[in-house]
Each structure stands twice: as C-alpha cells, then as structure tokens.
Ligand SMILES: Nc1ncnc2c1ncn2[C@@H]1O[C@H](COP(=O)(O)OP(=O)(O)OP(=O)(O)O)[C@@H](O)[C@H]1O
C-alpha cells in the first residue's frame with residue numbers, strides 16, 4: 001500500500017532550504033510513493049539539485065548524487081572489483097548502494113553519460129525495478145523506497161545528446177524554470193542574507209537580463225548567480241562591481257554581448 005500523503009515530513013531546520021514554485025514537492029512525493037522514476041529538466045542554477053536534496057531529507061532517504069560525464073560507465077554506477085589489501089573485493093557503486101538501501105539516486109546531467117549506462121537504467125525504470133549486476137551475478141530487486149531521479153539542461157545540449165524515447169518515456173518529468181520574481185526575491189534574500197529591497201532590485205535586473213537571452217546568450221542569468229551577487233553586496237562589494245563579476249562576466253566571452261549586459265546593469269544601478 002502506498003503510504004499516505006502525510007508521510008512527507010514538514011521541513012525542519014536540518015532540511016536543505018527549498019522554496020517551492022508550484023506543486024513539485026507533492027508530485028515528487030507521489031512519484032516516490034509509486035516507485036516512478038523522475039526526470040527534471042531546466043536551465044542551470046534554477047534549483048534542481050537543491051530540490052532533490054530537500055526532498056530526500058523530507059522523505060528521510062539517503063541521497064546518492066552522481067554528476068554524469070562522457071567517461072561515466074555503467075560500472076561507475078553499479079560497482080567494480082577492486083584490489084584492497086591484496087584481496088579483490090566487490091565495491092558497490094552509488095546506484096547499487098541506493099538500490100540496496102532504498103535510497104534516492106540522482107544522476108545529474110544524465111544526457112552526458114555513455115550509452116551503456118542506459119542498459120542498467122532500463123530494467124530499473126520499468127515495472128521490473130531490478131538492477132542486474134553482471135559481474136557478481138546478482139539481480140537486485142529495488143525496494144519500495146528506492147527512487148531514481150535524473151536531470152538535464154535541455155538548453156545547451158548538442159542536438160545529438162538527448163535521451164532516446166525509450167529512456168525518456170520511462171520517467172515522469174517536471175520542467176523547471178527560474179522562479180517567479182517574488183519567489184526569487186525570497187530565495188536570494190534567504191540564501192545571501194541581503195535585505196529584500198536590494199534583492200528585489202537584483203531580481204528585476206535579472207528579468208531584464210533574461211530578456212536578452214537568444215541574442216548570443218545561451219542561458220539567462222541563473223538564480224545561483226543572483227545569490228552570488230547578493231552575497232558579495234552583503235559583504236561590502238560595491239553593487240556595480242558585484243554585478244559585473246556575477247551577472248556579466250560569467251555569461252559570455254563575447255565583448256558585444258557583455259556590453260549589452262553591462263548596459264542593463266548600469267541602467268539599473270549606475
Ligand atoms: N527554489 C529554490 N529554493 C531555494 N534555493 C534555490 C531555489 N532555486 C534556486 N536556488 C538557489 O540557487 C542555487 C542553484 O540551484 P541548484 O544548484 O539547485 O541549480 P541546478 O538547477 O541544479 O543547476 P545545474 O543545472 O547547473 O546543476 C542554489 O544553491 C540555491 O541557492
């Protein structure tokens with residue numbers, strides 16, 4: 001029987017801070033209850049990783065996070081035999097540990113992973129919910145509490161680097177974006193300790209900078225960078241200088257693009 005919705009603990013002081021934007025916490029909980037794997041997509045720095053650690057704490061599950069890259073193999077996730085003190089011992093990888101412990105395994109930037117990784121993910125993400133460990137001969141049945149969460153940023157991926165439909169359609173998916181202004185003000189203020197009025201000015205600036213996306217800008221300025229900017233201002237860095245090194249320089253190497261961004265910064269704070 002799925003546990004009741006009340007099983008989700010209200011955030012405590014030890015819960016990583018996450019400001020919900022819509023019904024994502026509830027949907028995550030339902031996904032967990034039903035053993036559905038979850039795909040999160042959205043631009044860099046919009047809160048995907050924070051959301052997963054917040055939910056893992058609220059559900060009381062251990063979290064194993066793996067940053068995927070193009071050298072990541074299935075063995076990096078499942079485990080391998082290692083020589084330890086003259087003996088060869090099997091050492092579980094993060095995915096196997098999460099399965100054994102009924103934890104949450106979070107694969108960040110999953111589209112970067114090599115193709116053989118999907119081979120281990122497929123039986124785990126359909127109704128079989130099994131992890132075959134070829135090298136040890138085990139076939140692990142995922143316990144009810146085990147959950148697989150993957151994320152990627154659809155924006156800057158090479159068109160060839162996308163998930164195959166047969167992988168993609170094994171996941172329930174949520175789209176993330178930058179939070180609405182009033183929520184983003186709350187986040188930036190809470191994360192940096194800067195007063196709300198100055199955070200509001202930064203968020204308004206971000207809205208203007210994000211409108212420049214597409215004109216040679218791959219991605220709009222992230223909530224993460226706004227938190228950086230607010231933290232610098234809070235510790236005494238002059239606003240223009242803080243904005244330049246957090247909201248202009250990280251976004252582009254192109255002088256014209258940077259000039260456009262700097263103009264918007266000056267129009268707000270100059
Ligand atoms: N809804 C939110 N609640 C609390 N903090 C947030 C939220 N959204 C963004 N943040 C802040 O933005 C920062 C970046 O968020 P996070 O690391 O979760 O982004 P991400 O979407 O995982 O980015 P990437 O795709 O680059 O990994 C967090 O460290 C946090 O300070």
Ligand SMILES: [Mg+2]
Pocket residue numbers: 048049050108
């Ligand atoms: Mg992340």
